[in-house]
Amino acid sequence: MKKIYIIILIPLAILIFLPAITQRTYILHLAVMSFVFAIISQNWDLTMGYLGLFNFGHLSFFAIGAYTSGILSINFQVSPWACLFLGGLTAMVAGSILTLPTIRLGGRVFSLFSFSFQQVLFYLIRSNPMGLTGGSQGLSRIPPLRVFNYSLQGASSIPAYYVALTLFLGISMTLYYTVKSPIGMAFTAIRDSENYAISRGIDPFKYRFIAVVVGAFFTGIIGAFYAHFLGVVGPEILGWGNVVLTCCMVEFGGLGTLLGPTAAAFLLTTLSNYLSGLEAYRNIIISLIMFFVLIAFPSGLAGIFAPIKTHAPKLTDLIKTRINYGERGEK
Amino acid sequence: MEPILKCENVSKYFGDFAAVKDLSFQVNPGEVFGIAGPNGAGKTTLFNIISNIPFPPSSGKIIFNGAEIQGLKPHKICHLGLVRTFQIPAIFNEMSYLENVLVGGIFGRDFSFYHSNSKLSMDSAYEAIKLVGLFEERDKHPKGVPLFDIKRLMIASAVAMKPKLLLLDEPVGGLNSSEIMQLVELIRKLQSKGITVVIIEHVMTCLMAISQRVMILNYGEKLAEGKPEEVAGNEDVIEAYLGKEYRKYLRTG
Numbered sequence: 001m002k003k004i005y006i007i008i009l010i011p012l013a014i015l016i017f018l019p020a021i022t023q024r025t026y027i028l029h030l031a032v033m034s035f036v037f038a039i040i041s042q043n044w045d046l047t048m049g050y051l052g053l054f055n056f057g058h059l060s061f062f063a064i065g066a067y068t069s070g071i072l073s074i075n076f077q078v079s080p081w082a083c084l085f086l087g088g089l090t091a092m093v094a095g096s097i098l099t100l101p102t103i104r105l106g107g108r109v110f111s112l113f114s115f116s117f118q119q120v121l122f123y124l125i126r127s128n129p130m131g132l133t134g135g136s137q138g139l140s141r142i143p144p145l146r147v148f149n150y151s152l153q154g155a156s157s158i159p160a161y162y163v164a165l166t167l168f169l170g171i172s173m174t175l176y177y178t179v180k181s182p183i184g185m186a187f188t189a190i191r192d193s194e195n196y197a198i199s200r201g202i203d204p205f206k207y208r209f210i211a212v213v214v215g216a217f218f219t220g221i222i223g224a225f226y227a228h229f230l231g232v233v234g235p236e237i238l239g240w241g242n243v244v245l246t247c248c249m250v251e252f253g254g255l256g257t258l259l260g261p262t263a264a265a266f267l268l269t270t271l272s273n274y275l276s277g278l279e280a281y282r283n284i285i286i287s288l289i290m291f292f293v294l295i296a297f298p299s300g301l302a303g304i305f306a307p308i309k310t311h312a313p314k315l316t317d318l319i320k321t322r323i324n325y326g327e328r329g330e331k
Numbered sequence: 332m333e334p335i336l337k338c339e340n341v342s343k344y345f346g347d348f349a350a351v352k353d354l355s356f357q358v359n360p361g362e363v364f365g366i367a368g369p370n371g372a373g374k375t376t377l378f379n380i381i382s383n384i385p386f387p388p389s390s391g392k393i394i395f396n397g398a399e400i401q402g403l404k405p406h407k408i409c410h411l412g413l414v415r416t417f418q419i420p421a422i423f424n425e426m427s428y429l430e431n432v433l434v435g436g437i438f439g440r441d442f443s444f445y446h447s448n449s450k451l452s453m454d455s456a457y458e459a460i461k462l463v464g465l466f467e468e469r470d471k472h473p474k475g476v477p478l479f480d481i482k483r484l485m486i487a488s489a490v491a492m493k494p495k496l497l498l499l500d501e502p503v504g505g506l507n508s509s510e511i512m513q514l515v516e517l518i519r520k521l522q523s524k525g526i527t528v529v530i531i532e533h534v535m536t537c538l539m540a541i542s543q544r545v546m547i548l549n550y551g552e553k554l555a556e557g558k559p560e561e562v563a564g565n566e567d568v569i570e571a572y573l574g575k576e577y578r579k580y581l582r583t584g
Contacts, residue, residue: 182437182438185426185434186434186438188423189434189438192425192426193423195384195385198384198405199382199384200435200438200488201409201435201439201440201492202434256425
């Protein structure tokens with residue numbers, strides 16, 4: 001119980017006071033990018049780790065959020081804050097389009113469909129339909145989010161850092177309580193044994209749909225934030241490098257743990273930025289690190305913390321304390 | 332008395348092969364109804380099509396509690412109170428014993444946020460895990476646990492759903508004789524709680540001991556039905572189990 005708080009509280013304190021510790025824009029920029037990728041990989045973990053549903057198109061929700069928000073705020077002068085929400089909503093719609101026709105056909109069909117969905121989206125964005133997406137140039141001059149006329153663009157803006165931190169913490173907490181709730185229990189049940197779960201009254205289609213759509217919504221929101229934060233967004237966010245890196249964060253962090261992919265997102269974002277001067281060697285070094293960590297801890301980064309994880313409160317404990325059962329389970 | 336479960340001309344075809352063929356029978360409330368038959372007789376297929384997990388019947392009517400249920404989604408059938416267990420041991424590996432049972436308590440009725448967290452689902456889970464005698468082990472994690480525990484957990488999670496009718500698929504298969512005795516006791520307890528039980532079993536002593544009525548299937552068709560002692564003496568049944576050769580011995584000896 002105590003160790004888990006140390007693991008979470010110390011990094012949390014560092015993150016809260018980071019702008020006071022260092023004024024280097026580069027580090028703040030890395031932190032914000034880590035928040036963004038942590039949220040993407042957490043939401044990916046929701047479908048891949050908790051439900052065992054291989055969604056290879058998860059980054060398309062990110063791209064849809066970013067582009068929707070960019071297009072709406074550039075071409076239609078919609079308020080960037082509203083765009084944040086609309087980006088999430090559009091990603092959610094995309095999530096249902098991806099899920100509804102395929103989810104009943106089994107995991108393999110869904111995986112293939114999500115894979116091709118992302119490819120189609122990539123070429124669609126590149127083809128610059130109606131001059132909206134800017135083709136391979138991407139969108140630029142996306143207006144920033146504003147708080148009392150403070151612009152939230154670029155890492156030199158400290159309010160931007162705190163908005164990113166708030167989004168990160170808010171979405172992480174929401175996901176944490178979702179997987180600890182009966183909904184998370186249904187996810188685990190479906191992953192462990194689908195027919196057994198059905199025979200206990202769980203509708204697997206409903207929960208798969210919920211997981212994909214909720215994941216899409218949060219990923220879309222953070223995509224929109226990314227677009228407004230950087231002011232530019234290009235089709236390379238759907239490029240192979242980005243897809244593989246993000247997928248690695250989920251796998252390397254440890255499937256179905258949330259905390260693992262978050263840690264991996266921070267680690268890999270930082271590493272890949274610091275090593276970017278080494279060009280081709282960068283990927284070799286990152287691969288080697290992942291290789292050795294996964295040999296030592298086959299369940300990923302979360303495996304290092306596994307002895308501690310068991311102390312986290314379980315659903316039964318949460319309910320038990322509410323009802324206050326006695327020592328032998330008597331009321 | 333109105334039967335709790337009634338199957339009318341139920342069939343299941345895989346291509347041309349009839350796994351269950353034109354089968355009709357009924358189960359009365361409160362009884363233990365045994366189903367037996369040689370391997371491949373269609374016993375598990377019958378449970379599959381009644382519960383619609385994983386497939387519905389090809390034709391025929393299944394009437395549960397006065398309403399037709401063929402064509403309903405499987406989780407809806409569970410919510411009506413018709414619950415099954417599996418022949419192949421099924422368990423949620425990532426959950427503790429109690430959580431395994433709680434799944435039935437939470438999702439066994441129509442799921443809503445209100446009672447998912449409520450006392451009702453927790454109470455039924457506690458009651459069920461005590462009934463099967465696993466209360467002391469409730470916080471164990473089911474990795475490499477004995478088969479007996481898995482079988483009891485499967486029954487406990489079903490009982491936590493407050494079923495009206497329980498379909499048990501080979502609950503004592505693979506267990507030793509003292510474990511079989513405990514499970515027989517457990518099934519009697521279920522019956523005394525007012526749960527109607529339909530049980531598939533290969534261990535004939537167990538089936539004969541607990542069933543009020545028995546149905547024997549062979550090649551997807553009903554071979555015999557009646558009280559256990561009547562069925563045990565039925566020549567067709569003996570032939571189905573032992574082959575034609577043995578029929579001669581029965582006649583002469």
